[in-house]
C-alpha cells in the first residue's frame with residue numbers, strides 16, 4: 416500500500432487542524448505521527464482511514480501500482496484507537512468469529528492461534544464487557560495486527576497496557592510489519608521506536624492569524 420497525501424487539510428467548523436500536508440507513505444515502511452495533545456494526530460489517522468472526511472486536498476491509495484478507490488480503502492486497512500469500541504456483548508470467541516466474517520487473519524491463522532498469541536486463553540468464553548482495560552487493549556491490538564491488511568493504523572497503541580503488555584505489543588508489531596505500511600499516532604517513544612520516519616503534525620498547523 417502506498418498513500419499520497421496532496422495539499423491535505425482538515426477543519427472542524429472554522430478551526431483548521433492541519434493544512435497543506437503533502438506527503439507520501441510507502442509500503443514496507445513505518446511512520447510515526449507526532450505532536451502534543453490536541454495537535455491533530457488522531458484526526459490525521461482517521462482521515463487516512465477514511466472514517467473522517469478531509470476538507471481540502473486529496474488522498475490517493477495504491478496497491479502494487481494500482482489505484483484503489485477511496486471507498487474501497489477500508490478493505491485494506493486495520494485501525495486500533497482508544498475511541499473505537501469492541502462489541503461488549505460477545506465472548507472473546509464470538510468476537511473473533513464475528514470479526515473474521517469481514518476480515519480474514521494473516522498467515523491463515525485460526526482464531527484459536529490468535530487467542531494464544533494474545534495470551535487470552537483463559538478468557539475464551541468470557542464476555543468482552545468483563546475484560547480488564549488491558550485485556551481489551553490486547554484484543555484490539557491483536558485484531559488489528561493479525562488482520563490480513565496491508566495498512567496498519569495504530570493510535571496510542573499501548574493505552575492501558577502494563578510493562579509486559581508493552582513488550583508484547585513491540586514483539587508482535589515487529590513480527591508482523593514486513594511488507595506493510597504502518598502508521599502510529601503517539602507521543603510515547605516505546606510505541607513508535609521502530610518507525611523509520613517521523614511526521615510532526617504541528618509542521619502543518621496554519622500560522623495563527625495576526
Ligand SMILES: Nc1ncnc2c1ncn2[C@@H]1O[C@H](COP(=O)(O)OP(=O)(O)OP(=O)(O)O)[C@@H](O)[C@H]1O
Pocket residue numbers: 427428432450451452453454455456457458459
Ligand atoms: N469531532 C470534532 N469536532 C470538533 N473538533 C474536534 C473534533 N474532533 C477533534 N476535534 C479537535 O481537533 C483537534 C485535534 O484533536 P485530535 O484528537 O486529533 O488530537 P490528538 O493530537 O490526537 O490529541 P491526543 O494526543 O490528546 O489524543 C483538537 O483541538 C480537538 O478538540
